[in-house]
Amino acid sequence: MRFRPALTTAVLAAGLAGTLVVSGCAVRADDDGAAGTDAEAPAPAAASSATTEPVVAIADDFPLAAGMGGPDDVVPTSRTGTGLRDLALCGTTPLRGLDARDRMVADNSGGESANTRELVLLDSADEAAAVAEAVAGLPARCSGVEVIGETEVTTEVRTSPFGPAPAATLVQTYAFDGEPGPGATVVHVVPVGAALLVSSTYGQWDAGQLEAGIAATRRPLRRTVAAMAAFDGVPVGVG
Structure with missing residues (x-):
């Protein structure tokens, strides 16, 4: 059974002052259709101060899908x-x-797993941080466990292995008729400069496999997060 597509209405929120268990609550690009800190995960390197050309688009060869599949x-x-x-x-x-x-965007979903990433380039680093902070503040607007049909969705917000707040890692687990169900969704929210990366990975992990499953979502993202240094401190063009 695959839960993520039906449960994506309960997945995004973050708040980084430690670990918080909450239920789901969640902030466009045009509608054209589309556990703890990991010491090994590298933070994006700062962009060179010599860089003056404005960034107005995501490069075609940006490695968004690196590590997928x-x-x-x-x-x-x-x-x-x-x-x-x-x-x-x-x-x-x-x-x-x-x-x-x-x-x-990049997607590698099918069968009993789902893996989707989205990178957006906003007008400024302040805007990207504000969006991430808004997402992080949403759990405070919800209380209890969100119920979708017969499924209870619980979201745990953890510190991100990819940087300080407002970066965040969210872990969603599910219960059916009051009993813990299989699988979990791990969402990483990573703002760097004017860019914001969000990834969502669903896997069929049980309670005993959950921490290993969460850890396994980090390594595939490292190259993508490192490449986001291109957006760090670089002004975005006006036109």
Whole structure:
């Protein structure tokens, strides 16, 4: 059984003053359709101060899909597609309606797993941070466990292995008729400069496998997060 597509209405929120258990609550690019700190995960390097050219788009060769799929898999990226626009919390969809200059999505979902990433380029680092902070503050607007049909969704917000707040890692687990169900969704929210990366990975981990499953979502993202240094401290063009 695959839960993530039906449960993406309960997945995005963050708040980083430690670990908090909450239920789901969630902030466009044009609608064209689309456990603890990991010491090994590198923080994005600062961009060179000599860089003066404004960034107005995400490069076609940006490694958004790096680490997705198997060693021989080639996961395509797209400027359109749903991406994570259907990722929602508390009745709002944080990646739908953002006034993004550019966006890129990648998806490698099927069978009993789901793996989707979305990168948006906003007007400034302040805007990217504000969006991430808004997402992080959403859990405070919700209380209890969100119920979707017969499924109870609980969201745990953890510190991010990819940087300080407002970066965040969210872990969602599910219960059916009051009994813990299989699988979990791990969402990483990473703002760097004017860019914001959100990834969502669903796996069929049981309680005993959960921590290992969460850890396994970090390594595949390292190259993508490191490449986001291109957006750190670089001004975004006006036109």
